[in-house]
Amino acid sequence: MNMNYPKFRKSAELFGVICGGLLISMPAIPQALAQESTPKINPCPRIFYEEPHNNQVVVPQGCPPNALTQRLAAQGLLPVPATPSQEQTNLGVGGETPQPGVRVPGPASGDQTQQPSPGAVSTEQPPLLQPRQTPSATIALANGTVNIKLVNDTATNVTFQVIGDTAPRSLAGKSDVTLQGLKAPVTVTFEREDGGQLIVTPQASSEPGNLNVTFNEATNAAQGRSAMRIEPNGSVFLN
Structure with missing residues (x-):
């Protein structure tokens, strides 16, 4: 019995070390899982x-x-x-x-x-759109400003906005509105409230600094336009 006692004592000590190591490492496991699960x-x-x-x-x-x-x-x-x-x-x-x-x-x-x-x-996003090389119209600005008359020839409302100048506004079908004193360069966006496409026709007025823009219903997406840009030199681009 006395000869087996040292062996029993060493086994007990080894068992205690193993259990202690397990108790020390257990709190670290939930913490690591919590860190990995944080979105x-x-x-x-x-x-x-x-x-x-x-x-x-x-x-x-x-x-x-x-x-x-x-x-x-x-x-x-x-x-x-x-x-x-x-x-x-x-x-x-x-x-x-x-x-x-x-x-x-x-x-x-x-x-x-x-x-x-x-x-x-x-x-994957498509490449950035580039302005059209050939302007859709050219106007003579009046002291760097332009008056834009929007004519809605469609049967539905059209939402338009002068970027950096006005909030989105609604233009009823078969009506018009004139935006006065806009300083070039200026960008106007527009869309049909029913989700359809728009044919946009800009035309210079006989009076300097005035541009008439007419909205008509498009029959296919290729005809649709949603923005107009007027450059300081009077060039008008559609996008």
Whole structure:
């Protein structure tokens, strides 16, 4: 019995060390899991790229540009959208981990491309739109300003806005309104409230500094226009 006692004591001590180590390491496991499960907030949520926000909301600096951000940047109303940060690239649009087949705009050195899977939808943004080379009309400005008469020949309301000058306003069908004393360059956006497309026809008036713009219903999307830009030299571009 006396010879077996040291062996029993050593076994008991070893068992105590093992149990103590387990008790010390156990609190660290839930803490590590809690840290890994904490979600990261993405400043570029997916809703920015879904309708109607895609054509109504300007995304924050650093986010991939949506349709409205691209359109206004191409017109010189916004700075060129910055490259998304590495953290935003890792999160992807909407805050989720990029799925197979999704191409996320990466740093300037190149895009990160993953293998596509059946049914995957690409979130790659199209290149920035460029102003048309040939102006749709040319007017003589009056001391750098222009009066714009909007004529709605459609049967539905048209929402218009002078960017940086007025809030969105509604122009009833078969009516007109005149915007006076707008200083060039000036950008006017417009859309049919029923979601249809607009044919936009700008025409210089016989009086300097006056432009008539007529809205008609378009029969297909290729005819549709949603913005007009008047440059300081009097050139009128449609987009």
